[in-house]
Amino acid sequence: MPLIVNGLPAIHWAAAGAGIAGVTLLLLYLGNRRLGISTSFEDVCSLVLAQPYFRRDSVRSGRGWRLPFLAGLAIGGFISAALSGGWHPTWALGMFDDVIGFGPAGKLAWMFAGGLLIGFGTRLAGGCTSGHGIFGLSNLELPSLVTTLSFMAGGIVTTQLIYRVIF
Amino acid sequence: MTFLYLLLGIVFGFILSRSGAADYNYIQAMFLFESIQLYGILGTAVILTAAGMWLIKRGGRTAAGTPIAIELKPLHRGNVAGGLLFGVGWSMAGMCPGPILVNIGEGKIYALAALAGALVGAGAFGALYDRVQGLFGLPPLSVGTGEG
Numbered sequence: 001m002p003l004i005v006n007g008l009p010a011i012h013w014a015a016a017g018a019g020i021a022g023v024t025l026l027l028l029y030l031g032n033r034r035l036g037i038s039t040s041f042e043d044v045c046s047l048v049l050a051q052p053y054f055r056r057d058s059v060r061s062g063r064g065w066r067l068p069f070l071a072g073l074a075i076g077g078f079i080s081a082a083l084s085g086g087w088h089p090t091w092a093l094g095m096f097d098d099v100i101g102f103g104p105a106g107k108l109a110w111m112f113a114g115g116l117l118i119g120f121g122t123r124l125a126g127g128c129t130s131g132h133g134i135f136g137l138s139n140l141e142l143p144s145l146v147t148t149l150s151f152m153a154g155g156i157v158t159t160q161l162i163y164r165v166i167f
Numbered sequence: 168m169t170f171l172y173l174l175l176g177i178v179f180g181f182i183l184s185r186s187g188a189a190d191y192n193y194i195q196a197m198f199l200f201e202s203i204q205l206y207g208i209l210g211t212a213v214i215l216t217a218a219g220m221w222l223i224k225r226g227g228r229t230a231a232g233t234p235i236a237i238e239l240k241p242l243h244r245g246n247v248a249g250g251l252l253f254g255v256g257w258s259m260a261g262m263c264p265g266p267i268l269v270n271i272g273e274g275k276i277y278a279l280a281a282l283a284g285a286l287v288g289a290g291a292f293g294a295l296y297d298r299v300q301g302l303f304g305l306p307p308l309s310v311g312t313g314e315g
Contacts, residue, residue: 001187001192001193001196001202003184003185003187003190003192003193004190004191004192004275005184005190005273005274005275008185010185010186010187010190010193010204011182011185011186013186013203013204013205013206013207013208013211014207014211015186016182016185016186016187016188016208016211016212017207017208017209017210017211017212017214017215018211018212018215019178019182020179020182020208020212020216021211021212021214021215021216021219022215023175023178023179023182024212024216024219025216025219025220025223026175027172027175028220028223028229028235028237029223029229029230030171030229030230030231031168031171031172031229032229032233032235032236034237034238036314037263037264037265038264038289039314040264041264041285041286041288041289042289042293042314044286044289045286045289045290045293049290049293049294051293051294051296052296052308053293053294053296053308053311054293056308056309056311058238058311058314059314062314064168064169065168065169065172066172068169068170068172068173068176069172069173069175069176069179070176070268071173071176072172072173072174072175072176072177072178072179072180073176073177073179073180073183073265073268073269073272074180074268074269074271074272075173075176075177075180075272076176076177076178076179076180076181076182076183076184076269076272077180077181077183077184077189077268077269077270077271077272077273078272078273078274079177079180079181079272080180080181080184080185080269080272080273081184081272081273081274087273087274088274089274089275089276090274090275090276091275091276091277092275093191093261093275093277094190094191094192094195094261095191095192095195096191096261104276104277107277107280108277108280109280110259110260110277111259111260111277111278111280111281111284112280112281112283112284113256113259113284114255114256114257114258114259114260114262114281114284115256115260115267115280115281115282115283115284115285115286115287115288116256116284116285116287116288116291117252117253117255117256117259117284117288118253118256118257118260118262118263118264118267118281118284118285118288119256119284119285119286119287119288119289119290119291119292120249120252120288120289120291120292121248121249121250121251121252121253121254121255121256121288122249122253122264122285122289123249123288123289123292123293123312124245124248124249124252124292124299124303124312125245125246125247125248125249125250125252125253125312125313126240126241126243126245126246126249126311126312126313126314127240127313128253128263128264128265129209129257129263129264129265130263130264130265131240131313132240132250132313133209133213134209134212134213134216135216136240137213137217138212138213138216138217138220139217139220139237139239140217141239141240142242143240143241143242143243143246143313144240146242146246146247146250147246147247147249147250148250149250150246150247150248150249150250150251150253150254151250151251151253151254151257152254153250153251153254154250154251154252154253154254154255154257154258155194155197155198155254155255155257155258156198156254156258157254157255158198158254158255158258158259159194159195159198159199159258160198160199162258162259163195163199164199
């Protein structure tokens with residue numbers, strides 16, 4: 001199955017998994033940091049929100065590494081597109097276009113709603129696919145196993161409902 | 168060190184972009200049990216990270232000689248409730264938090280709306296912390312639900 005970005009072939013899962021493990025281990029060995037992306041959303045919020053939640057040390061002390069890491073993710077995506085096929089803005093959304101077929105306004109609303117659930121849900125759970133799913137499971141942490149099973153269940157039920165029942 | 172974190176982010180973002188982990192179709196194929204790609208990625212990453220982490224913890228120190236300190240995440244009802252909510256959002260957007268940024272970098276315009284939603288969602292959670300704390304048995308504010 002080609003990727004949406006420029007129709008590129010996907011690299012083998014074993015190579016991708018090894019690369020992700022490498023980044024996770026380098027973060028720990030070189031920076032003493034535990035991989036986790038969803039906390040970065042709090043870091044960004046803490047730049048403009050002043051509630052006690054965003055003034056905690058655990059949020060503020062991480063900005064120095066999480067914000068550059070977050071910027072790096074976007075740059076990595078840009079380089080990936082630019083190197084093969086070229087970078088160009090797109091609304092293409094794969095099977096969503098084929099089956100659901102919302103236009104740009106519908107996609108923005110759909111994505112904003114999904115984003116709300118991602119932002120609120122990951123912070124309620126204390127982490128996401130990276131912090132719980134990769135780092136937490138690797139470190140044999142029970143809360144990470146519980147959370148990973150929960151978000152996999154939520155995703156499986158939702159996608160099955162959307163593509164096998166509703167549309 | 169800022170440059171190191173930026174560089175690691177770029178490598179991570181490139182891998183997510185080229186592996187399907189930031190691709191709407193691959194996310195749906197995972198949840199439809201039609202592709203092993205993302206299960207293979209997560210499984211490989213966890214096994215290799217666990218092995219490497221065991222070695223790093225056995226050494227006990229970072230490359231610079233600082234003692235390794237891993238803050239553990241607390242267990243609470245938010246793990247299940249938040250996980251379920253996040254799972255619904257992951258399915259809808261076809262992106263988890265990291266890939267939102269990757270998709271923006273790739274030029275997918277709609278990913279900007281997912282980022283806006285995620286920031287509003289995280290901001291709302293922080294602002295409402297004392298209201299949802301009892302409901303989900305969350306730790307005191309100073310501990311939080313778990314920082315990545």
